[in-house]
Amino acid sequence: MEIIVNIDDPIPLFAQLVAQIKQAIASDSKKPGDPLPSIRQLANDLELNSKTVAKAYRLLERDAVIQTRGYRGTFVHPDAKANCSIDLNAWVNQQLSVSISSFRNAGVTDSEIRIAFANLMNERNK
Template sequence: MEITVDIESATPMFSQLVMQIKQAVQHGKVAPGDPLPSIRQLANDLEMNNKTVAKAYRLLERDSVIQTKGYRGTFIHPDAMANCTVDLNAWVTKQLRETIATFRKAGVTDSEIRIAFADVLNQPQGG
């Protein structure tokens, strides 16, 4: 599996990594159980910040495309193929669009929506 990052792209580098790893799974270039490079190794290979690679790995692990096995490393998840089609960003965007449309229909201004959204995001989780 070869990963390349276009630093000139409008797509964030972590998103490019996520997309390329998902595509590698979908096209059979990697299989469940296959190892992935460590965060440090991939960051060095791509000449990018470790935090960028770590963010991509966290998102892939959240989506069950990869799994981390402690000191043994990071591997392609057994259910990776089925989980590659999950796009939480698209789902969140759809949900927000629908909610904002409901607010606007009720007469709430965009400014009021922004303030309420920021307030909710700034609240401690569970609150």
């Protein structure tokens, strides 16, 4: 698997990693059960901080695209190919889009929407 990151790309590095790994799975260049390079290994190869790679792996695991088995390493998830196409972000986008549209239609200021959103996000409780 040839992973390359472009530091000049406006797309965040961790997002580039996520996209490329998903792409490798979608194109069958990585199959379920295949091992992935370790976080430190990949970080070293790409000259990235291990935290950046870890972030990408964390998101991929949440989406059930990869599986981490602790000290044994990280592997492509059995259902990886199917889960690759499930885009959680697209769902979020769609949901939020509906809400925002109705707010704007009701005459709510963008600024007000932003404030309300920021307040809710900062109330980590509940």
